[in-house]
Amino acid sequence: MNASPRRASWRNWSGTARCVPQRILRPVDEAELVDAVVTAGRLGLGVRAAGTGHSFNQLSVTDGLLVDLTGHRGIESVDRAAPSVTVRSGTRLGDLAVALRRVGLALPNIGTLAEQTVGGAIATGNHGTGLSFGPLSGLVTALRMVTADGTVHELDAETDPELFHCARTSVGALGLVSSITLRCVPAFNLEVRESSAPLEAVLRDFSGWAASAEHISMSWLPWKHDVGIRTMNRTDAPPTPRARLRRYSTTVQELFCGVTGVAGRGSSTAVPVLSRALALPTPGPSTYVDVSDQVFTFPQPVRFIALEHALPLEQTPDALQELSGALRRAGQYSPYSVLVRVGAADDAPLSPAHGRATGYVNLTVPRNPGQVELLRVIEHVMRAHGGRPHWGKAHTATAEVLAPRYPRWADFQRVRARVDPDGLFAGDYAVRLLGPVGSLERAVVA
Structure with a gap:
């Protein structure tokens, strides 16, 4: 894993968000993702993840540990019978599309930006267009995610389905997504x-x-x-x-x-x-x-x-x-x-x-x-x-505006409190969006 030798700065693609984290780590495999989470916990640093920085807001900003996922890329496997592809979260959508095309497959629908990472696109709810097509996260059939205690969870609709469905669009608040399995179709x-x-x-x-x-x-x-x-x-x-x-x-x-x-x-x-x-x-x-x-x-x-x-x-x-x-x-x-x-x-x-x-x-x-x-x-x-x-x-x-607009807001908050009880992934901006970890339980008790 590559670490910045001094406190380097980070900025997003549009230049609308900047930060100077305590550390920037650039893992290239899942073991290094686990090491990043364990290191952050040991040092008491909050964790946020970044891809190519195409979010226009402060979603990846942190003064703790920034995990740059752009080196964690590549196709892990292709199942032509399913058909599906398993890809590392830092892989760019355009690179994935080219790789799929070479084996006669495609994603059924994607948005306009090929430079974005698969993990970033899923985490933020990116989409293409068409009434028969949901967001990219709707193509996810399985994923692997590293949670705050360093555990690697293999998730699908049968294995911890509640965490799986929440992890499909999580704004980086549940853990670091390592790899993602996406449903494909024949190339068209x-x-x-x-x-x-x-x-x-x-x-x-x-x-x-x-x-x-x-x-x-x-x-x-x-x-x-x-x-x-x-x-x-x-x-x-x-x-x-x-x-x-x-x-x-x-x-x-x-x-x-x-x-x-x-x-x-x-x-x-x-x-x-x-x-x-x-x-x-x-x-x-x-x-x-x-x-x-x-x-x-x-x-x-x-x-x-x-x-x-x-x-x-x-x-x-x-x-x-x-x-x-x-x-x-x-x-x-x-x-x-x-x-x-x-x-x-x-x-x-x-x-x-x-x-x-x-x-x-x-x-x-x-x-x-x-x-x-x-x-x-x-x-x-x-x-x-x-x-x-x-x-x-x-x-x-803010969370006060957003919560009434999501019927299953409370479900997400319960899962968040379960997998990240100490708020390792709760940066300032994530707290603004979602509220503090455990705020739902505190509100119920009160």
Whole structure:
């Protein structure tokens, strides 16, 4: 295990979170994960884990022991009969997708960011889009986790099912996840269709729109009446020649948004004008085919901040209508589109999609104070419509706000108190999100 020779600093990808831990350890195998936990307990240091740092908040920040999992990577095994793959938690999703493709397999659905680690994506409830598909954590069939006493637990739906289901989305509050077994499917191609439609028409029959393709998303610039629609459906057709270049069109658009954000640094009210003045040529409706992981993901070189809430599917259109008015009244806009995706219900207690079909509403902003302030406008509307914030994105919610939104909040807290009674994994930010370890029991006694 590599340890920093002095107190090195750590920062997340977007530069919105920094810390100077007592120690940073970089384990490369499970034995070193156990050593890290035992060492922290002996020294009285709190433990937080970090991957590639793509959470926008303070989730990994600690002044104790930071465990950098990016060296704990690689495929442990592939079961083609199941089919499934067992992968170390620090493996990047993009690397996993490539490895699966080589053996004729794929994950059925993933989000847009290939650089994120599998462990980080599961811990924070990451997802793709499609009403038949839950978050990535819903693909987990087994995992191995090191808890506060140094014990390695082998977990699945039959072996300690309560801990297993809680560990599938845990925000790092239960232990260090070592390896994860994910359900796979045979490799597949997707036909992508890009078009536009009036926002009002989409919202009028939002459930019908959401069910009109296997995977579907909507991109909306709130000062416009039309939205961009992207549908993705499985196909037996081969990849379109030069299809790989198509995935970079979104990357180019993000670069454009970054430039617009810099140009409009002084006032977000100027964003619509600047966007029109600097606009790239708008492509017409288009169709192409590519392998699934290349369609789902795209390179994201521009550093930004993002907020996302998971809403009940039926409340999503009303939330978008209210959001349109709130932004208009505030006179504030981001150069990035509001991204709307959908997903199936999940059963992990802390999954943002727990117990309900979900509409995900995401807003990205440039990293400047005027734009960050815009997130408060968004968050207010999302909360009013039953939104649960993405665990890895920007938000201001505390345990008092979050607890009533999760029907199995108490179940998670009981499991947390069982496996981490002394709060080894309860960093300051985790306490803000979840409350102190044992707070549920103390509240009941009181």
